[in-house]
Amino acid sequence: MTSNPNTPGIGLRLAHLAEMVATRPAAGWLEVHPENFLANPHAAELLTEVSLHYPISLHTVGISVGSANGIDHLHLKRVRGLADRLKPIFVSGHLAWSTYGNEYLNDLFPLPYNEESLQLVSTHISYVQDTLGQPYLIENPSSYVGFRSSTMKETDFLSEIVRRTGCQLLCDVSNVVVSAHNMVYDAYQYIDNFPADAIREIHLGGYTPEKDEATPGAELLIDTHAAAIADPSWDLYAYALRRFGPKPTLIEWDNEIPPLAKLLGEAAHAGEIAQMIDTKAEANHAAAR
Numbered sequence: 001m002t003s004n005p006n007t008p009g010i011g012l013r014l015a016h017l018a019e020m021v022a023t024r025p026a027a028g029w030l031e032v033h034p035e036n037f038l039a040n041p042h043a044a045e046l047l048t049e050v051s052l053h054y055p056i057s058l059h060t061v062g063i064s065v066g067s068a069n070g071i072d073h074l075h076l077k078r079v080r081g082l083a084d085r086l087k088p089i090f091v092s093g094h095l096a097w098s099t100y101g102n103e104y105l106n107d108l109f110p111l112p113y114n115e116e117s118l119q120l121v122s123t124h125i126s127y128v129q130d131t132l133g134q135p136y137l138i139e140n141p142s143s144y145v146g147f148r149s150s151t152m153k154e155t156d157f158l159s160e161i162v163r164r165t166g167c168q169l170l171c172d173v174s175n176v177v178v179s180a181h182n183m184v185y186d187a188y189q190y191i192d193n194f195p196a197d198a199i200r201e202i203h204l205g206g207y208t209p210e211k212d213e214a215t216p217g218a219e220l221l222i223d224t225h226a227a228a229i230a231d232p233s234w235d236l237y238a239y240a241l242r243r244f245g246p247k248p249t250l251i252e253w254d255n256e257i258p259p260l261a262k263l264l265g266e267a268a269h270a271g272e273i274a275q276m277i278d279t280k281a282e283a284n285h286a287a288a289r
């Protein structure tokens with residue numbers, strides 16, 4: 001692999017930071033959570049060193065565009081400061097809320113999809129983009145519950161925030177697998193409905209099946225990022241690439257983190273799938289001429 005966002009990359013976590021600096025393995029690009037570096041000068045220094053050799057993307061977990069009480073401006077300014085130093089290829093975050101008042105919650109919570117939340121989220125995304133001085137990518141969440149007050153599909157909600165704010169999208173294919181299983185809908189149909197023109201990035205992450213306590217005999221998929229990419233995610237990824245065309249792709253693994261080589265192997269597999277599809281698309285194109 002060479003360093004190039006067209007080659008799949010990996011989420012770089014603190015556990016692998018020193019090894020990346022020391023060994024500089026081939027990787028397409030790297031994505032980090034800025035929150036891990038804002039109060040850790042040593043890690044920030046190592047990250048700056050890494051950024052000399054790999055394209056970097058910032059994936060925020062603390063900018064809470066779904067919070068009813070607004071965006072933490074100080075936090076956003078700190079992210080902007082890091083972005084000014086690293087010149088990231090993307091800055092992204094989630095269609096979710098994760099703060100309440102001054103509390104930062106260690107989770108991404110869902111919001112109803114209706115006009116009220118559309119207005120709130122759009123205002124916040126525009127504010128984030130104005131402060132960052134660049135487009136913000138919004139990622140589709142992994143879902144476990146829905147709201148009776150929702151009046152639109154998630155993909156329509158995403159289309160509308162793109163239209164209102166000019167933001168871009170990050171399609172997490174594994175989140176689609178997780179949500180489609182838990183919420184009982186067709187993952188492939190979801191990809192068909194996803195606003196393809198706005199996609200700048202794809203995520204793939206591992207999930208964990210767990211017993212559904214509320215429904216005996218049923219199973220939930222939990223978006224743990226604690227496992228290898230499962231076959232349904234690889235299959236949906238191939239389908240998504242056929243529909244969206246080639247997109248920068250990133251492997252996420254945040255818990256029970258494996259050796260760096262294992263992560264790079266997952267990225268290489270994503271690259272093989274992309275290559276196969278590219279080749280097939282070219283072959284089909286050639287056959288049609």
Ligand SMILES: [Fe+2]
Pocket residue numbers: 139172175203204205252
């Ligand atoms: Fe993701």
